[in-house]
Each structure stands twice: as C-alpha cells, then as structure tokens.
Amino acid sequence: MSKVTERVETICQPVVEALGFELVDVEYVKEGPDYYLRIAIDKPGGIDISDCTIASEKISEVMDKEDPISEAYFLDVSSPGAERPLKKEKDYINAIGKNVYVKLYEPIEGDKEWIGELKSVTENTILISAKIKTRKKEIEIDRKRIAKIRLTVIL
Known part of the structure; x- marks a missing residue:
C-alpha cells in the first residue's frame, strides 16, 4: 500500500465507520493525465447509490480539510462489487x-x-x-x- 493510500485510509476509516459502513479498499491511480482516488465501501445487505452519495460527500469534506493529496483528483466512492478484493x-x-x-x-x-x-x-x-x-x-x-x-x- 502506498503512503497516499495509507494516509487516506487513516483519514477515511472513522468517517466511513460513523456512517455504518465498512471501508473495503482505497486505491489511488493515475490513468492518462488524470488521478483517481477510488474508495470501496460495503455494509451488510450491500451498498446502494444513496449510500455512495452520502459517503462521498462526507469523505470529500474530510479530504478537503486534511488535504493529503497534492494533485487534483477525481473521487469515486462505490461498492466493491460481487468480486471484491480480499485485503484484510x-x-x-x-x-x-x-x-x-x-x-x-x-x-x-x-x-x-x-x-x-x-x-x-x-x-x-x-x-x-x-x-x-x-x-x-x-x-x-x-x-x-x-x-x-x-x-x-x-x-
């Protein structure tokens, strides 16, 4: 795990847990000229679009405040899907x-x-x-x- 993803995970973990979700994965990648911060969340019974919207808003607030990433990036909060990675x-x-x-x-x-x-x-x-x-x-x-x-x- 990179330093950026470790820092983002530390920042986002309490926010995601306070919403009643599980932080499944954090990925920070460059695709072409753009950077993407992808955060996968889950909960028993699965995540829906409104859960992702709420989590995205809360994560954006804390990321703007903490500012752990110097480059401009796109934030993508989603479900890990049926083929979720095993990380922990x-x-x-x-x-x-x-x-x-x-x-x-x-x-x-x-x-x-x-x-x-x-x-x-x-x-x-x-x-x-x-x-x-x-x-x-x-x-x-x-x-x-x-x-x-x-x-x-x-x-």
Missing part, C-alpha cells in the same frame, strides 16, 4: 467457503492463476479446492506468493 485478514476469514480467484507472482504446478473454493486460511497460507476438468484438487498457497486475490462468481 477478516476478508480472508469471511471468504472461507466461497469461490476465489488467485493470481500469483510465480507459478504453482505451472499455473499463476487459480480459481476454487477457499477452504482454510492461516497466517502464512491459504488452501483452495480448485476444479481441474472433472476432478477437484486442493492447492496450498503461501500468502507471500499471492499478487491478487478476490471473490469470484465464476467457477
């Missing part, structure tokens, strides 16, 4: 029994991408049950090898 430990725990997509820094058994049911999580590893053609195979993955992991609706 509780995200991993909550995803047990659900299907995940895992992209690795280096291949395991010749593949850098795996899709399967997340069976278990430890401090250092995850275990997924991946479907390979007509059979299932359990794959243990060192968490240091994970480049990206998210829920997936595809299996």
